[in-house]
Amino acid sequence: MFRRVAKRRHRERSLLSPTACCLVLNLSVCLCSVLWLGIVLVPGGAGGFLLGSIVTKRMSLTSGQQLRAMFFLAVACLTTLGMFSVQCDTAPLAGESSHHNVPPTGT
Numbered sequence: 001m002f003r004r005v006a007k008r009r010h011r012e013r014s015l016l017s018p019t020a021c022c023l024v025l026n027l028s029v030c031l032c033s034v035l036w037l038g039i040v041l042v043p044g045g046a047g048g049f050l051l052g053s054i055v056t057k058r059m060s061l062t063s064g065q066q067l068r069a070m071f072f073l074a075v076a077c078l079t080t081l082g083m084f085s086v087q088c089d090t091a092p093l094a095g096e097s098s099h100h101n102v103p104p105t106g107t
Contacts, residue, residue, distance in 0.1 A: 025032070056066060 027035070055061075059065075061069065
């Protein structure tokens with residue numbers, strides 16, 4: 001019975017989640033989270049390094065220009081980071097955040 005439940009859960013979840021990784025590879029949730037973190041960070045770091053070196057070479061930037069560009073991009077990222085903390089009012093959703101009285105149909 002447990003195998004049927006595990007297979008059903010596996011079908012319901014995305015294969016791109018740490019939980020699916022746990023079911024497929026039979027690892028703990030912590031190890032799967034670390035695995036997925038590495039899968040995201042290593043290619044991201046390598047891609048950033050490669051893209052940065054290509055931009056630097058194409059634009060033939062000196063060390064001072066590279067530092068200015070890095071400072072400008074860091075400031076731009078930090079200023080736009082604030083938009084993730086903006087919160088909107090929650091709209092009422094029937095059955096979740098507000099109650100609704102609908103008479104039963106049929107009987």
